[in-house]
Amino acid sequence: xxxxxxxxxxxxxxxxxxxxxxxxxxxxxxxxxxxxxxxxxxxxxxxxxxxxxxxxxxxxxxxxxxxxxxxxxxxxxxxxxxxxxxxxxxxxxxxxxxxxxxxxxxxxxxxxxxxxxxxxxxxxxxxxxxxxxxxxxxxxxxxxxxxxxxxxxxxxxxxxxxxxxxxxxxxxxxxxxxxxxxxxxxxxxxxxxxxxxxxxxxxxxxxxxxxxxxxxxxxxxxx
Amino acid sequence: xxxxxxxxxxxxxxxxxxxxxxxxxxxxxxxxxxxxxxxxxxxxxxxxxxxxxxxxxxxxxxxxxxxxxxxxxxxxxxxxxxxxxxxxxxxxxxxxxxxxxxxxxxxxxxxxxxxxxxxxxxxxxxxxxxxxxxxxxxxxxxxxxxxxxxxxxxxxxxxxxxxxxxxxxxxxxxxxxxxxxxxxxxxxxxxxxxxxxxxxxxxxxxxxxxxxxxxxxxxxxxxxxxxxxxxxxxxxxxxxxxxxxxxxxxxxxxxxxxxxxxxxxxxxxxxxxxxxxxxxxxxxxxxxxxxxxxx
Numbered sequence: 001x002x003x004x005x006x007x008x009x010x011x012x013x014x015x016x017x018x019x020x021x022x023x024x025x026x027x028x029x030x031x032x033x034x035x036x037x038x039x040x041x042x043x044x045x046x047x048x049x050x051x052x053x054x055x056x057x058x059x060x061x062x063x064x065x066x067x068x069x070x071x072x073x074x075x076x077x078x079x080x081x082x083x084x085x086x087x088x089x090x091x092x093x094x095x096x097x098x099x100x101x102x103x104x105x106x107x108x109x110x111x112x113x114x115x116x117x118x119x120x121x122x123x124x125x126x127x128x129x130x131x132x133x134x135x136x137x138x139x140x141x142x143x144x145x146x147x148x149x150x151x152x153x154x155x156x157x158x159x160x161x162x163x164x165x166x167x168x169x170x171x172x173x174x175x176x177x178x179x180x181x182x183x184x185x186x187x188x189x190x191x192x193x194x195x196x197x198x199x200x201x202x203x204x205x206x207x208x209x210x211x212x213x214x215x216x217x218x219x220x221x222x223x
Numbered sequence: 224x225x226x227x228x229x230x231x232x233x234x235x236x237x238x239x240x241x242x243x244x245x246x247x248x249x250x251x252x253x254x255x256x257x258x259x260x261x262x263x264x265x266x267x268x269x270x271x272x273x274x275x276x277x278x279x280x281x282x283x284x285x286x287x288x289x290x291x292x293x294x295x296x297x298x299x300x301x302x303x304x305x306x307x308x309x310x311x312x313x314x315x316x317x318x319x320x321x322x323x324x325x326x327x328x329x330x331x332x333x334x335x336x337x338x339x340x341x342x343x344x345x346x347x348x349x350x351x352x353x354x355x356x357x358x359x360x361x362x363x364x365x366x367x368x369x370x371x372x373x374x375x376x377x378x379x380x381x382x383x384x385x386x387x388x389x390x391x392x393x394x395x396x397x398x399x400x401x402x403x404x405x406x407x408x409x410x411x412x413x414x415x416x417x418x419x420x421x422x423x424x425x426x427x428x429x430x431x432x433x434x435x436x437x438x439x440x441x442x443x444x445x446x447x448x449x450x451x452x453x454x455x456x457x458x459x460x461x462x463x464x465x466x467x468x469x470x471x472x473x474x475x476x477x478x479x480x481x482x483x484x485x486x487x488x489x490x491x492x493x494x495x496x497x498x499x500x501x502x503x504x505x506x507x508x509x510x511x512x513x514x515x516x517x518x
Binding site for chain 2: 001004007008011012080084085086088089091092093094095096217218219220
């Protein structure tokens, strides 16, 4: 059934998925173009120097884009479900309710991972060829919380979209913004290194919030 | 004992502090088409939502196929076709995509039944549902239910937004299918004339309670509209067996299940100044309005 559920989600989100993957790749390419320009005109030594002396990672432009991509993925996936209470159709299918929502979230997470991996892959390939392992790791570890924030934004937006009442939806939005703030507390490169495993666990736990909204939907909460 | 597919006992529900109904009990027998009739706000959609498991009543319980709907197994839902008010479907899909999506969920899926109905619409398989008219969307929703081939169909306000042609098409197709396949149907609609051609039994909901549950034939054979002329200013008849007595200018009207002789006896006993008492058979819509009132 997972294949069938993913088919519906694909029909809903395929154009957004292709567009967001292309756009994020384009922005990533733009950042990496700067890196290439520095290497070409001033040499790799200068690039290393700037990275070490000024704490530059050259991909700061990407910081909030994974969040935007995650948020919009949830909007494109779950708003059509909530329009005209279409979620009733989904929950009426002969498949366990929470497993159905878990499958939908798994689809969205997988698609986002593809989008993010394209971007991270481009960053990895480019930096791997021009900087030392330590600096390569520094760029990747700096970017990782941004991409985790993207997944968190996806889970939080799904939670808000699936919530059946507006009052609670607004409250959830405020809580969600506060939760996302945690991913952007420190601007310095590698600021989250020690905290990364916890951040990953915390992001995964956010996926359970969507179930809470569905539970409220099933008990008949409405405006 | 009656073989009821749906069995609801002592349902009580409130929205906030507003009581929708209290201790509502009813059953839907196997192989019957039962219509839930009621004015706006009497709890028709609330009942459908409770039956679909999307609303937990304040108290009471509903069983479908003997299973409590609050803990219904997913497999049981294979056997229940649900039409949501307004023929809601996945409008982001085309008619071919939606069939491909639903089919694996239902072991008795009848693809031919779906496409037979779609052929009548003269639309391409790639046509998106969002670009169809309300009438065409209703046929897609009906086609999907027919293909699902469930033993129970629950239809919420199936006539909403349909023009007379599509309403007729929907009714004829549904009735023929339900009778030929011995399906049980529980439905609501705002348009009572449609119901008369479709349903075997009806439940009339009044604010907070069930007014009656009867086969439509029995209802129409027994309920009568009484009209009379008021010869002077006087009291309106007051008896619990009279439904909504009213007078406009000097023309009086009431509905009752009593024979004329008994009605005449009550009017006389209460000193109502009347003349020209007449009774007539009514259709389902008039019976509904007569028994539930115009307001």
